[in-house]
Amino acid sequence: MMRTTTHRSIKEWKDQLIRQDEIDRYLVDGKDFIDEHHINKMLKNNCDSDRSRIREIIKKAYSIELMSDEDVAALLQVTDADLRKEIAEAAKEIKKKVYDNRVVTFAPLYCGSKCVNRCAYCGFKSDNSSVIRKVLTMDEIREETKVLAGVIGHKRLIIVFGEHPETDADYIAQTMKTIYDVKVPVRNGMGEIRRVNVNAAPLPIEDLKKLKDVGIGTYQVFQETYHHETYGEVHPADTLKGNYRWRLYALHRAMDAGVDDVAIGALFGLYDWKFEVMGMVAHARDLERLYGIGPHTISFPRLTPAVGTDFDSTTHQVSDEDFTHLIAVLRLAIPYAGMIITNRETPQIMESVIDMCTQRDAESKIGIGDYADAYRTDQIAEREQFLLNDTSSLDQVIRKLAHQGHITSFCTAGYRCGRTGDKIMGLLKSGTEGCFCKLNAVLTFQEWLEDFASPQTKATGEVLVQKEIGEIKERVPHDFSENTYKKFLSDYEKIKTGVRDLYF
Ligand code: SAM
Ligand code: SF4
Numbered sequence: 001m002m003r004t005t006t007h008r009s010i011k012e013w014k015d016q017l018i019r020q021d022e023i024d025r026y027l028v029d030g031k032d033f034i035d036e037h038h039i040n041k042m043l044k045n046n047c048d049s050d051r052s053r054i055r056e057i058i059k060k061a062y063s064i065e066l067m068s069d070e071d072v073a074a075l076l077q078v079t080d081a082d083l084r085k086e087i088a089e090a091a092k093e094i095k096k097k098v099y100d101n102r103v104v105t106f107a108p109l110y111c112g113s114k115c116v117n118r119c120a121y122c123g124f125k126s127d128n129s130s131v132i133r134k135v136l137t138m139d140e141i142r143e144e145t146k147v148l149a150g151v152i153g154h155k156r157l158i159i160v161f162g163e164h165p166e167t168d169a170d171y172i173a174q175t176m177k178t179i180y181d182v183k184v185p186v187r188n189g190m191g192e193i194r195r196v197n198v199n200a201a202p203l204p205i206e207d208l209k210k211l212k213d214v215g216i217g218t219y220q221v222f223q224e225t226y227h228h229e230t231y232g233e234v235h236p237a238d239t240l241k242g243n244y245r246w247r248l249y250a251l252h253r254a255m256d257a258g259v260d261d262v263a264i265g266a267l268f269g270l271y272d273w274k275f276e277v278m279g280m281v282a283h284a285r286d287l288e289r290l291y292g293i294g295p296h297t298i299s300f301p302r303l304t305p306a307v308g309t310d311f312d313s314t315t316h317q318v319s320d321e322d323f324t325h326l327i328a329v330l331r332l333a334i335p336y337a338g339m340i341i342t343n344r345e346t347p348q349i350m351e352s353v354i355d356m357c358t359q360r361d362a363e364s365k366i367g368i369g370d371y372a373d374a375y376r377t378d379q380i381a382e383r384e385q386f387l388l389n390d391t392s393s394l395d396q397v398i399r400k401l402a403h404q405g406h407i408t409s410f411c412t413a414g415y416r417c418g419r420t421g422d423k424i425m426g427l428l429k430s431g432t433e434g435c436f437c438k439l440n441a442v443l444t445f446q447e448w449l450e451d452f453a454s455p456q457t458k459a460t461g462e463v464l465v466q467k468e469i470g471e472i473k474e475r476v477p478h479d480f481s482e483n484t485y486k487k488f489l490s491d492y493e494k495i496k497t498g499v500r501d502l503y504f
Contacts, residue, residue: 010116013165017248019204025288026249032228033286033349034248038069039278046073054083058090061332064098064379066217066288072281072333076274076326084325086235091331092355098335101440102197103357103401105394106197107148108157108342110137111175111367115162117201117241119224121313123306124162134368135166141178147496149191150184152394154454155410157223158197158220160366163240169207172200176214176467189500193410197263200354202242202250208257212429215422217412221250223263226279228382230271234311251287251295260422261296262287263340266317269303273326276332297338297359298330304344304389324353331356346389354406362397399457402464409441410448413503435479439488440503442468447496 071468112135161167195217251262266276338358
């Protein structure tokens with residue numbers, strides 16, 4: 001298989017990667033958008049808001065606009081359990097208002113564990129000799145995809161890479177093409193991956209255009225910590241990742257490359273969680289300032305133990321109570337963004353916060369090449385970046401979600417119909433995207449039930465589908481025209497007879 005960089009030395013590759021002008025152009029008066037003095041002042045000045053002010057802020061959040069720093073700081077500083085509960089209830093309502101009862105599922109596909117960086121907390125760091133280093137060949141990517149799309153039934157992946165010349169932009173693009181090309185016969189149709197999101201190191205604009213050309217869904221780069229000093233402590237200065245600003249503007253460059261679905265995140269546990277939330281809001285604000293749209297999704301992974309790292313995560317460890325609260329605040333602060341919770345969390349936490357979130361992974365394996373061993377349930381620490389807490393199957397996850405009233409959506413219509421970037425943001429804020437999504441959720445869910453569900457999950461899922469169809473009917477002609485409704489019912493029947501990939 002083609003490997004474009006094997007002839008290049010790691011040093012040559014590293015030296016040409018970071019383009020200083022692709023940082024400097026975004027700075028204002030030589031400063032980046034994380035103004036620590038301002039953030040600390042906000043947190044200090046808004047630490048004792050009374051109940052009525054908090055309720056005012058909650059009310060404002062229903063306008064589905066990015067929240068002011070003062071208001072976010074005030075919400076973050078709430079410690080009273082009852083008031084936190086009110087914030088959480090509002091977060092659930094806002095999730096429902098923007099995204100209804102849909103939860104999108106996906107799986108990560110780890111493609112390479114080789115990495116030139118030495119992030120203190122990560123199992124893939126280059127000086128960790130306990131981890132097996134491997135970069136999947138295109139044949140192996142195909143084998144992994146066959147399991148994901150043909151056995152488990154995923155339609156959406158996030159592909160994940162260490163930062164290494166063997167997994168450069170050409171390799172990432174080739175991986176995406178390989179995944180999109182895989183079609184696997186399943187019970188009644190063909191299994192396939194319809195959306196490939198990418199979690200990779202920051203790239204220059206030229207490389208990001210290559211990913212745009214092969215149909216990237218969302219480009220995800222977590223800042224890890226927005227706090228400059230802490231960033232420097234956990235990412236050694238002599239590594240690529242040691243460049244805080246190259247990373248901070250990764251998504252700005254993506255926007256300039258035409259990749260307009262971008263995803264922010266912070267790794268909670270490295271620094272004060274309140275500061276990180278303020279940092280994420282500042283990130284969203286700067287994207288809005290320059291591009292008119294904020295992040296498509298936000299992630300809030302909590303540090304989990306990784307083999308071969310002795311990183312002491314106790315100082316800024318986030319308790320379950322604070323974690324739940326920060327998710328609620330994020331929901332209100334950046335209300336249009338999708339929110340992703342992952343299997344790093346326990347099933348109990350997943351269950352308690354899913355009402356505020358829009359996406360979760362399921363049946364994930366984060367060992368390199370592990371899906372091809374689909375029925376192995378043990379996690380092999382030496383192959384993994386960190387360890388997972390929820391290892392339920394997709395079928396179990398979907399059934400549980402259905403019992404809780406959530407419909408699992410496998411919809412990938414958005415980017416395939418050009419509903420990305422500012423188009424989707426406008427639709428989300430006005431509630432119009434919700435209409436398309438509701439129809440697509442039912443169609444794709446039924447498709448999954450036909451092709452992959454266990455008898456028990458199919459029975460549970462179909463009860464939910466009938467309820468959804470009833471709701472859709474009630475919304476004719478206000479939200480859906482008679483014709484749309486008729487076409488939807490006809491598509492739904494077609495799916496039951498084996499027609500696939502129908503969407504609005
Ligand atoms: N190498 C690329 C990078 O660092 O951006 C992308 C992939 S990295 C494998 C994906 C994410 O995993 C990182 O951004 C980090 O937030 C998260 N991660 C790393 N170590 C972790 C740990 N011990 N616990 C939880 N998440 C971790
Ligand atoms: Fe490499 Fe990413 Fe892990 Fe850092 S977090 S060591 S860059 S894989």
